[in-house]
Structure formats: structure tokens, C-alpha cells
Amino acid sequence: MTDVASPTTTRKDWASDQEVRWCPGCGDYSILTAVQLLMPELGARREDTVFISGIGCSSRFPYYMNTYGVHSIHGRAPALATGLATARPDLHVWVITGDGDALSIGGNHLLHALRRNVNITIVLFNNQIYGLTKGQYSPTSETGKVTKSTPFGSLDFPYNPVSLALGAEASFVARTHDMDRKHMTETLRRAYEHRGAALVEIYQNCNVFNDGAFEAITSKDNRPSMLIPLEQAKPVRFGPDGAKGVVMDRNGSAAIVDVADVGEEALLVHDEGRPDPSTAFALSRLASGPHTPTPIGVFRSVERADYGSQVQDQLVAAAARKGPGDLAALLKSGTTWTVGA
Amino acid sequence: MIRFAGDSGDGMQLAGDRFTASSAIFGNDLSTLPDYPAEIRAPAGTVAGVSAFQIHISDHDIFTPGDHPNVLVAMNPAALKAHLPDLEAGAAILLNSDAFDDRALQKAGYASDPRADDSLKPFKVYEVPMTSLTMEAVKPSGTKARDAERSKNFFALGLVSWMYSRPVEPTLEWVAKRFAGNEMVQEANTLAFKAGWNFGETAEIFESAYQVKPASLPRGTYTNISGNTALAWGLVAAGQLAKLSVFLGTYPITPASDILHELSKHKNFGVRTFQAEDEIAGVSAALGASYGGALGVTTTSGPGLDLKTETIGLAISLELPLVVIDVQRGGPSTGLPTKTEQADLLQAVFGRHGEAPLPVLAPSTPGDCFYIAIEAARIALKYRTPVIVLSDGYLANGAEPWPIPDTASLPDLSAEFGFATEPNKTLPDGRQVFWPYLRDPETLARPWATPGTPGLMHRLGGLEKADGAGSVSYDPGNHELMVRLRAQKVAGIAKDVAPVSVDDPDGLGGADLLVLAWGSTYGAVQAGVKAVRSAGGRVAHAHLRHLNPFPANLGEVVRSYRRVLVPEVNLGQLRKLVRAEFLVDAQGLNKVNGLPFRRIDIQLAILAELEALAGQQNGSTARKEDK
Known part of the structure; x- marks a missing residue:
């Protein structure tokens, strides 16, 4: 009999023998630690776990996990992962990517993986900069950013990854940041438990090329007034003593108000399972950059059949309808004739 | 051979006549067979009232049987019913789908719509709403609806002219002259003709009849198979023989899409087909599936192969099995999507950054596509490498009678890897x-x-x-x-891999000249070589299926002949490889006009080479005598 009980593992079991080579002080370390600590808690199996990445600093991640892994090519991790998760619905496939990898060179694959609801857990390390190529602006960098490639300021309008994912029909979208292990771990746990495509944006500090990009909202002192925690079935409130809240205005936009002015009953009650993504989208538009109060947590989590399972169902249905494949019969399925006796 | 068939009022004779004229201008040998209805005034829409015109263009037809059209243009159900018995399996039927209403079907004596049952299954059917497209197209001429419909013969003519690369000008000039007194009709016919031509181009309707029919086929059970279907069946077979599930990651592209269409039917074999968001995602998903233990496959044509390049390089680095099928078409860039070419060879062998070798194979006939798919999978699985298969538009859409193999005779791929x-x-x-x-x-x-x-x-x-x-x-x-x-x-x-076999009646090195070829030129080269031999010429033929690495005996083979001729539908890519590899002064016979070689092209080139050799011989004898 096969032992199907969850294995007992420790963080050490999940760490590979490779030396971690990110810059000292990089936000990636805290994400790696969070994942390595989370895996034993989840009762996950190392052999059934695959990390697939593209190119960039974050994409070194698979080398540090004692699981199966592929460090692939720039932008294509969601495409490789789609093939793997579709051919092998039994595996848990993670995609590790960054703002350049996922949103610039690989933007197309990200959209389609989300739309198809491929069973993958996508962790998007957003540091708003190209780190590996040493400091060019990224698709999430703020307009006007002065970098090596934009000495007079970037002209590009940035993406909001959460808005983008919601627009791409993602069934699970969340945001967290690298300064709060507990929140990050809980968010990753929720993403792991979601069957289908899950996208977690992590605000991650690049202390070499974009230090302090998120400090205005993620530093310990600023968090209470600048982070808006989204909690299921609870009114959306934040600020010291919960003095601030979020309401939906008459135009369908989300707006920040003083709770004292509107009363608690007027606040938006967060429902991540709402089939219509409009409210989640409105929440994602509350902040246009990490300088004003910014929602974190699970924006959207809805159930939708995942791609690989549906492909599998079609195979099973075809075999039931036509019988298992018979090669000799296939070769004779057209018009045939015989030459000679 | 093309047959235009419709109601006697449909202008089929006119369409056939114009096609003949433009073909003659094009320089084809042709014979025609008008087939008027016996009853000139037979009731419209009935089988008895069908009028037809048949054209036999004999440019590259080597052993074409006399009476079976490759293409039937059927303007109504009666035309289909009357001419269907003459078609061989694999022929193309262009149907005017507007004419297939219940009344027309009834008049033609059809109890049910033949498009809905299996009776058209052996054929390639293109349903084109010719009447409505014609009426829409001729609107600018101001023709009344009733008259507008009468230009549909020109629509059909335009469509067939596109398929067979007939020049447009002679027909348009003829229309201008013929209807000089009636500008409205002149314009309507011109518009209809152009609309038909443009429909063919836009819909990428593709016809390429592969014509290699030996006088007598060996014993066996046969089916008609096109290169694309054979590749799809070969991949299904490879999965079965390797005991692996097949995963096709691909993106639609002419002329490779039919492989996806065919494979997507065979889910009961555990075949997963994935139509990706782009070419890169197609190959990347296939590689991801291979990593998971499937037989990963991607199919494409030139522009797609460009895009897949980086992922193929990754597959070389990861050392995972991957089968990449490139159905070549005219390039560069978008090039000629519906025309054939063999110009991706050097790209397949070398087209990646870094030192990135991979095996390259090429099928030689539509039926060989089945076996090449199995061979590609064998090499990919055994050596954990991407393999590129170079088919082309000529093989993909051409069909030939194929002896169905006994599945027990196919190799056990599961024994080749673990x-x-x-x-x-x-x-x-x-x-x-x-x-x-x-x-x-x-x-x-x-x-x-x-x-x-x-x-x-x-x-x-x-x-x-x-x-x-x-x-x-x-x-x-x-x-x-x-x-x-x-x-x-x-x-x-x-x-x-199997050593390359040499077809030389005098044994290896016996002939004066070796014709070394690859891919879809097989039929034309065989026919050309045979024609030269029947006139007493001594010529050998070797046909490569493995282009990288070359079979181990190829060096010995090419060095065994005084002269080597390499015919290719490119500017000399295999020739370059053979020269570089073996320091042999191979000569090229090259063309890149989007069309396959004809027997006569090969025959004349062989004769020229033999003549040159004879001249050399005489020259050296003369010098000897001088002494």
C-alpha cells in the first residue's frame, strides 16, 4: 500500500546544497525563507513540487530549492509551466518571475496562463527595476524614473500587476510584501491552496539598484497608515485605530474615507469570491504606486476548472466514447484498397 | 487535372477555356476535355444538365493516370453527383456551398446532404459560398442581382487560377476585349475573377498534387495519405511505440496547421494538443511537457521556426527530447505561405546562437512522413535532444498511395530509452x-x-x-x-542511423554521376534518373533522410563518383554542407520559384552533367594522343 500521508519535513529538507548568491540585503532572501518554511507546514512533497523560472535575479530561485526545477529562458516560464502542468496535472508547479520577466518580455505568456487557468502558482517579485542587467527601468517603474537607460527620466506609463491579472481573467490574485513574513506566508499559503492559476505580487526591495522603492508603505512605522489589509467578509479598514476605510462611490470607484464621517456600515465589505471582478479591480486602482495607501492581501479568489484537468477530462471522455487508441485501426481509417491477392 | 462542373448555364465552358488559355501562356503542356451535356436544354440543376470542362496540365505530372481529376469545381449538387465517381481519393473538391440548399439537393437526386455524411470523407473539400461572395464582389459594377450571380464562373476561375499560379493578366485582358461593348458585364466579371483569386490568397487555399505513381504497386493494402496526415499518424504511432503520451504545443501556421487538426482528433490515444498563444509558447509548452515525461512535439513553418529558436537552444542545454516539425514554405519573412521551398536546411542545422548542434531529418515522400516522425521520436528519446524534421508544402499537401504497414513491424521505441x-x-x-x-x-x-x-x-x-x-x-x-x-x-x-542507400544499377561508384538529393525532390529525381537510364545514361541516385549528422557512409558514397549533382529547391544549401564536410566539388541544380522540380528539370541537368563528363573524357584522351 502506498503511503499517502503527508510527509514530515523541515526547512532543511527543502533547501538545496547551492550557495545563495543574491546581493546581501536583497528582499529575495526573505521570500526564499518564507517559502522554505511554508512547504513543510503545507505537508508538500518535494518530488511532486516543481519551480520554473525565467531570467532575472528572482529566477535564480529554483536552484535554491531541493525540489524539481527549471531555470528557463527570459519570459517563457509560464509557457513551460503550462506544458508541464497540462501534461502532469498531478504535480504542483510554481512559476517564479519578476516584473521584467513576467510583464515585459513574457507579458503575453502571463496573460494566457491566467486566462486559461493553468494550475500554476505564480510568484511575481516586483522590485520596479532591472537588477540582473544592473539598473534599467522596468515596466512597473514609475514614470520619470531616472536610470542608466533613462538619464532624462522614463516616459513609460507603468503597469499595475494586480489590475493586469484581474483584466486577464485570473481566478486568484493577491499582493504582499517582503517586509512582513507572516502576511507573505499566509498569502502564499492561500495561493498554494488555490486550484488553477494563482498570481501573487510581492513588493520586493532591490537594495542595490532601487533601494527603498516601497519604504513609504512597507516600513514598520508607515504600515498602519499606508497598507490596506483585505480580509474576507470584513469591512475594508486601515490606519491607526482603523480610522480610515474604503467605500465604493457612485461611479464604481473605490475611495478612501474617514470611518467617522460615513459610519462603519457604509464601508465596503471585502468579498474575494465575487464572480464579477469589478470591485477587486476598483480596489487595485486605489493606489497608482507605492506612495499612497495600498491594498494588500487576496483581491480575488474564485473557483474555475483548471486547464490541465479539463484537458485530462477530454482524454478520458474520448477514450470512453471511441475506446482506447488502436493504431492499426487508425491507419486503416481512410479509404483503403488492396493490390494483389 | 482540373474539372470545372456546373449547370449548363453556369459558364463552365468559358471558365475552362480561359484557364486553358492562361495555362498555355504560362508555358504548360496541356490537353483539354470539354464535356457538354448531352441534352442542351436539360432542366437546370439536374444531373443531366451538368456541363463540365476538364483541363490536364502536364508540367510535373510524371505518371498521371488519364481520367481522374485532381480538382473538381462543383457549382451545385448535381455537378458534384455527376463527377464524384471520377474522383480518386485525395482529390480536392471546391464546392459552391450557396447552391447546396434542400431544393437543389432534391433536384440532383440526393436524399441527404452529401456534405453531412461520409461520402466526401476521402476528399479535401473546400466549401466556398461562391454565389454570395460573387454578388458581394460585383456590387460596385452596379449589376442587377440576377445578372451579378452569373459572374460566379469567373469567381471560380479566379480561385483555381490562384491555386495553380496562373497569370492573371491574360484573363483580364480577354474579359476587357470580349465584353468591350458592355462595361457593366466587363467590370462584374473582372471583380468576380479578382475576388476569387483574393479569396484563395486570403484563405491560403493550397493545392499541391504529389505525383509519383509507379506503374504497378507492390502487393498490400493501400490508403491515400498526405504528408501532414502521415506526420500526425507517425506521431500518434511514436507515442504508442514509446509508451509515452504525446504533447503537441503549437500555433496555427500555413502549411503546418493540418498536423494540429489531425492530432487533435486522436485524444483517445492520450494525445494532448495545445494551441498556444504564439509559436514560442507552443515549443516552450512542448519542452515543459517533455520535462514531465511526455513526448513533446511542436509543429511550424519558417516564421515560426525563427521564433522557436531560443527554446530549441534551451532544449539542447537541458538535453530533453523534443520533436520540432518545420513544414517549409517560401521565405524569407512571410514569403510565400502556400508555395514550397527547401530553404530552411541551414537554419535547421546551424540556426541557433552558440555551438548548438541537433539532429535534422527530412522525409522524402508523403508516406515517408509517417516513418520520419517515428525516427525523429526515436532519436529524440534515445539521445535526449531536440530533433528538427524538415517537411515542406509539397509533401504536406500532396498525397500518394501508401502501403499501410503492419504495426507489429514498427520499431519498439520503449526499448530505446528509460x-x-x-x-x-x-x-x-x-x-x-x-x-x-x-x-x-x-x-x-x-x-x-x-x-x-x-x-x-x-x-x-x-x-x-x-x-x-x-x-x-x-x-x-x-x-x-x-x-x-x-x-x-x-x-x-x-x-x-541507416547508411544512405545508393540506387546505382552498376553498384557503388559504377555510374559516372551521382545525384544526391533530400526531401520532397525524391519523386522528380527518381523519374529523371529513370528517364536518363532508359536512354542509356549511367547515373546513380542517393536520397538523404538524415541531414545532421550525415549517415556514416556518405563520405565514401560521394567520393565514389566522378561528379555529384545536388538538386534543391534553394540556392545550394545541402551542396554547401557536402562540400564543407567532404571536400567534394558537388554541383548544384537550384530553383526557388515556389514550385517543385519537374522530371524534365532533373533529366536535362543530368544529361548536361553527363555531357560535360564525356567532354572531359574526350579531352583527356585527346591530350594523351597528342603525346
Whole structure:
């Protein structure tokens, strides 16, 4: 009999023998630690776990996990992962990517993986900069950013990854940041438990090329007034003593108000399972950059059949309808004739 | 051979006549067979009232049987019913779908719509709403609806002219002259003709009849098979023979899409087909599936192969099986999507950054596509490498009678490879570990451990790997070693493929001239060689299916002949490889007009080479006599 009980593992079991080579002080370390600590808690199996990445600093991640892994090519991790998760619905496939990898060179694959609801857990390390190529602006960098490639300021309008994912029909979208292990771990746990495509944006500090990009909202002192925690079935409130809240205005936009002015009953009650993504989208538009109060947590989590399972169902249905494949019969399925006796 | 058939009022004779005229201008030999209805005033829409015109264009038809059209243009159900019995399986039917209403079907004596049952299954059916498209097209001429409909013969003519690359001008000039007194009709017919032509171009309607029919077929059970169907069936077979599920990751592209269409029907074989968001995603998903233990396949044509290049390089680095099928078409860029070419050979062999060798195969006939798919899978699985298969538009859409093989005679691919199940290395401290790049000493293939296998967790990637252990390595010596090992692995496949066979009645080196060819030129070269031989010429033919690495005996073969002629539908790509590899002064016969070689092209080139050789011989004899 096969032992199907969850294995007992420790963080050490999940760490590979490779030396971690990110810059000292990089936000990636805290994400790696969070994942390595989370895996034993989840009762996950190392052999059934695959990390697939593209190119960039974050994409070194698979080398540090004692699981199966592929460090692939720039932008294509969601495409490789789609093939793997579709051919092998039994595996848990993670995609590790960054703002350049996922949103610039690989933007197309990200959209389609989300739309198809491929069973993958996508962790998007957003540091708003190209780190590996040493400091060019990224698709999430703020307009006007002065970098090596934009000495007079970037002209590009940035993406909001959460808005983008919601627009791409993602069934699970969340945001967290690298300064709060507990929140990050809980968010990753929720993403792991979601069957289908899950996208977690992590605000991650690049202390070499974009230090302090998120400090205005993620530093310990600023968090209470600048982070808006989204909690299921609870009114959306934040600020010291919960003095601030979020309401939906008459135009369908989300707006920040003083709770004292509107009363608690007027606040938006967060429902991540709402089939219509409009409210989640409105929440994602509350902040246009990490300088004003910014929602974190699970924006959207809805159930939708995942791609690989549906492909599998079609195979099973075809075999039931036509019988298992018979090669000799296939070769004779057209018009045939015989030459000679 | 094309047959236009419709109601006697449909202008079929006119369409056929104009097509004949433009073909004659095009320089084709042709014979025509008008077929008027016996009853000139037979009731419209009935079988008795069908009028037809048949054209036999004999440019590249080598052994074409006399009476069977390759294409039937049927303007109504009666025309279809009258001419269907003359069609051979695999022929193309262009239907005017607007004319297939209940009343017309009834008049033609059809109890049910033939498009809905199996009666048209053996044919390639293109349903084109010719009446409504014509009426829409001629609107600007101001023609009344009733008259507008009468221009549909010109629509059909335009469509067929596109399919057979007939020049447009002669027909348009004729229309201008013929209807000089009636501008409205002149304009309507011109518009309808152009609309038909443009429909063919936009819908990428593709017709290429592969014509190699030996006088007598050997015994066996036959079916008509096109190159694309044969590739699809070959992939299904490869999955069965390897006991692996097939995963096709692809993106629609002319002329490769039919492989996707065919494979997507066979889910009961466990075949997964994935129509990706782009070419890159198609090949990347296939590689991801291979990593998971499937037989990953991608199909494409030139522009798609360009896009897949980086992922193919990754597959070379990861050393995972992957079958890449390139159905070549005219290039560069979008080029000629519906025309054939063999100009992707050097791209397949060399077209990646870095030292990135991979095996390249090419089928020689539509039926051979079945076996080449199995051979590609065998090499990919055994050596853990991407393999490129170079088919082309001519093979893809051409069909030939194919002797159906006994499935028991097909190779057992599952015996050619295995998955890793155990650690393969003992470290000095006694620990048992898995080294993903510890190679098989014989094949140099690395072990293939798939996710889900306990204890063998490992990380792969595009960064250079340490020999054996497979961790990231920037060591200069290691990189040189790995580059050489990957090259040796691919080069070593030469020992594992069939030697190239030489068709030379006088034995190897007996003839004066060797024709060395590859891919879809097979039929024309065989016919050309036979024609020369029947006139007493001594010429040998060798046809390559393995283009990288070359079969181990190829050097000996090319050095056994005084002269080597390499015909290709490109500017001399195989010739360049043969010269570089063997220092043999091979001569080229090259064309790139989007059309396959004709028997006569090959025949004349052989005769010219033989003449040149004879001249050399006489010259040297003369010099001797001088002494």
C-alpha cells in the first residue's frame, strides 16, 4: 500500500546544497525563507513540487530549492509551466518571475496562463527595476524614473500587476510584501491552496539598484497608515485605530474615507469570491504606486476548472466514447484498397 | 487535372477555356476535355444538365493516370453527383456551398446532404459560398442581382487560377476585349475573377498534387495519405511505440496547421494538443511537457521556426527530447505561405546562437512522413535532444498511395530509452545522489528523471552545467568539455542511423554521376534518373533522410563518383554542407520559384552533367594522343 500521508519535513529538507548568491540585503532572501518554511507546514512533497523560472535575479530561485526545477529562458516560464502542468496535472508547479520577466518580455505568456487557468502558482517579485542587467527601468517603474537607460527620466506609463491579472481573467490574485513574513506566508499559503492559476505580487526591495522603492508603505512605522489589509467578509479598514476605510462611490470607484464621517456600515465589505471582478479591480486602482495607501492581501479568489484537468477530462471522455487508441485501426481509417491477392 | 462542373448555364465552358488559355501562356503542356451535356436544354440543376470542362496540365505530372481529376469545381449538387465517381481519393473538391440548399439537393437526386455524411470523407473539400461572395464582389459594377450571380464562373476561375499560379493578366485582358461593348458585364466579371483569386490568397487555399505513381504497386493494402496526415499518424504511432503520451504545443501556421487538426482528433490515444498563444509558447509548452515525461512535439513553418529558436537552444542545454516539425514554405519573412521551398536546411542545422548542434531529418515522400516522425521520436528519446524534421508544402499537401504497414513491424521505441529511477552516483562520504548530467558512456545521453520520482530532485537550466553533477558552472574548462560533449553526442548518432542507400544499377561508384538529393525532390529525381537510364545514361541516385549528422557512409558514397549533382529547391544549401564536410566539388541544380522540380528539370541537368563528363573524357584522351 502506498503511503499517502503527508510527509514530515523541515526547512532543511527543502533547501538545496547551492550557495545563495543574491546581493546581501536583497528582499529575495526573505521570500526564499518564507517559502522554505511554508512547504513543510503545507505537508508538500518535494518530488511532486516543481519551480520554473525565467531570467532575472528572482529566477535564480529554483536552484535554491531541493525540489524539481527549471531555470528557463527570459519570459517563457509560464509557457513551460503550462506544458508541464497540462501534461502532469498531478504535480504542483510554481512559476517564479519578476516584473521584467513576467510583464515585459513574457507579458503575453502571463496573460494566457491566467486566462486559461493553468494550475500554476505564480510568484511575481516586483522590485520596479532591472537588477540582473544592473539598473534599467522596468515596466512597473514609475514614470520619470531616472536610470542608466533613462538619464532624462522614463516616459513609460507603468503597469499595475494586480489590475493586469484581474483584466486577464485570473481566478486568484493577491499582493504582499517582503517586509512582513507572516502576511507573505499566509498569502502564499492561500495561493498554494488555490486550484488553477494563482498570481501573487510581492513588493520586493532591490537594495542595490532601487533601494527603498516601497519604504513609504512597507516600513514598520508607515504600515498602519499606508497598507490596506483585505480580509474576507470584513469591512475594508486601515490606519491607526482603523480610522480610515474604503467605500465604493457612485461611479464604481473605490475611495478612501474617514470611518467617522460615513459610519462603519457604509464601508465596503471585502468579498474575494465575487464572480464579477469589478470591485477587486476598483480596489487595485486605489493606489497608482507605492506612495499612497495600498491594498494588500487576496483581491480575488474564485473557483474555475483548471486547464490541465479539463484537458485530462477530454482524454478520458474520448477514450470512453471511441475506446482506447488502436493504431492499426487508425491507419486503416481512410479509404483503403488492396493490390494483389 | 482540373474539372470545372456546373449547370449548363453556369459558364463552365468559358471558365475552362480561359484557364486553358492562361495555362498555355504560362508555358504548360496541356490537353483539354470539354464535356457538354448531352441534352442542351436539360432542366437546370439536374444531373443531366451538368456541363463540365476538364483541363490536364502536364508540367510535373510524371505518371498521371488519364481520367481522374485532381480538382473538381462543383457549382451545385448535381455537378458534384455527376463527377464524384471520377474522383480518386485525395482529390480536392471546391464546392459552391450557396447552391447546396434542400431544393437543389432534391433536384440532383440526393436524399441527404452529401456534405453531412461520409461520402466526401476521402476528399479535401473546400466549401466556398461562391454565389454570395460573387454578388458581394460585383456590387460596385452596379449589376442587377440576377445578372451579378452569373459572374460566379469567373469567381471560380479566379480561385483555381490562384491555386495553380496562373497569370492573371491574360484573363483580364480577354474579359476587357470580349465584353468591350458592355462595361457593366466587363467590370462584374473582372471583380468576380479578382475576388476569387483574393479569396484563395486570403484563405491560403493550397493545392499541391504529389505525383509519383509507379506503374504497378507492390502487393498490400493501400490508403491515400498526405504528408501532414502521415506526420500526425507517425506521431500518434511514436507515442504508442514509446509508451509515452504525446504533447503537441503549437500555433496555427500555413502549411503546418493540418498536423494540429489531425492530432487533435486522436485524444483517445492520450494525445494532448495545445494551441498556444504564439509559436514560442507552443515549443516552450512542448519542452515543459517533455520535462514531465511526455513526448513533446511542436509543429511550424519558417516564421515560426525563427521564433522557436531560443527554446530549441534551451532544449539542447537541458538535453530533453523534443520533436520540432518545420513544414517549409517560401521565405524569407512571410514569403510565400502556400508555395514550397527547401530553404530552411541551414537554419535547421546551424540556426541557433552558440555551438548548438541537433539532429535534422527530412522525409522524402508523403508516406515517408509517417516513418520520419517515428525516427525523429526515436532519436529524440534515445539521445535526449531536440530533433528538427524538415517537411515542406509539397509533401504536406500532396498525397500518394501508401502501403499501410503492419504495426507489429514498427520499431519498439520503449526499448530505446528509460526513465531514471535510482540515484546514480555515490559521493566520497557514501551518500547516494542523482547527477543529472552523468552520461551514458555509449550514447552520451544524460539520464531523464521526471518530477514525481522520489529522491531524484534536481535543477536544470540554460546556464552552463557542470559535467556530471549538473550544477551551474562558469568554469572555462568545463564549458569547453560540455560544448564538445554535446557535439559528440549528436555526431555519434551517425553510427545509429541507416547508411544512405545508393540506387546505382552498376553498384557503388559504377555510374559516372551521382545525384544526391533530400526531401520532397525524391519523386522528380527518381523519374529523371529513370528517364536518363532508359536512354542509356549511367547515373546513380542517393536520397538523404538524415541531414545532421550525415549517415556514416556518405563520405565514401560521394567520393565514389566522378561528379555529384545536388538538386534543391534553394540556392545550394545541402551542396554547401557536402562540400564543407567532404571536400567534394558537388554541383548544384537550384530553383526557388515556389514550385517543385519537374522530371524534365532533373533529366536535362543530368544529361548536361553527363555531357560535360564525356567532354572531359574526350579531352583527356585527346591530350594523351597528342603525346
